[in-house]
Amino acid sequence: MASAADLSGLVALCQAAQTESTATSPDPVVVDADVLHDQLAALLVAPGSTILLGVLDDAPAGLLLARTVGPGPFSPDTVLHVEALYVDDSARRRGLGHALLAGACAEAEKAGATQVYAVHLPGARGVQRFFVRMGFAPAAAHRVVATHTLKRRLAGEPTVTGSRRRGAARGLEDLIARRRQVRTETETGPLDLRDVSAALAREAADQASGRDSISMQVKRAVASRRDSESSTTTS
Secondary structure: OOOHHHHHHHHHHHHHHHHHHOOOOOOOOOOOHHHHHHHHHHHHHOOOEEEEEEEEOOEEEEEEEEEEEOOEOOEOOOEEEEEEEEEOHHHOOOOHHHHHHHHHHHHHHHHOOOEEEEOOOOOOHHHHHHHHHOOOOOOOOOOOOOHHHHHHHHHOOOOHHHHHHHHHHHHHHHHHHHHHHHHHHHHHOOOOHHHHHHHHHHHHHHHHHHHHHHHHHHHHHHHHHHHHHHHHHHO
16 A cells, blocks of 8 residues: 655656557647646545555556445445556566555455456556456446537537538438439339330330241241252152
């Protein structure tokens, strides 16, 4: 369990975690050390909060931030939320993550928590895989909205995204209407294409019948000629 004497080490670990998790982001975020110091100091004394510091070779090398939640009006259970788990790159694959998670498990049992929830830092795929190996499974997804977007929605003001969606919906409705119009005109318009198709079919049948008649006449002529030639040769 961390104490006030560990704040400087915790601050350095938090900054390292932020740098790593936002390394591929176009806008990397690293919170000022003084701000982090105040935030962590508040967490140390907040009811239900847990800060664990992992030490390797007498140096701070990992941390775990958690808080106990519940029971509440809509849930009779007490759960432990692991909000951050980070191990410095130089200390990985040495069992420190397991030790920190074991400490969190002990805190969960102490608080009577029936479940442990965990989130991983953005971009921390290694931590995500670690959680999976430890038996963590996907839970119900949260929904999120920007505060300014929610404020506009509550005020009834359209947003850019909403306008684009409505425009796309109108475009789809127009396309469906045009297709229905073409289908209606094809079936019941001034020029009923079904009649045209029937006329073409009759014409094709007549042509086929004419070809059959000509073919029959040719066959008869050939047969008659053969009969005539056969009679002449015999005589």
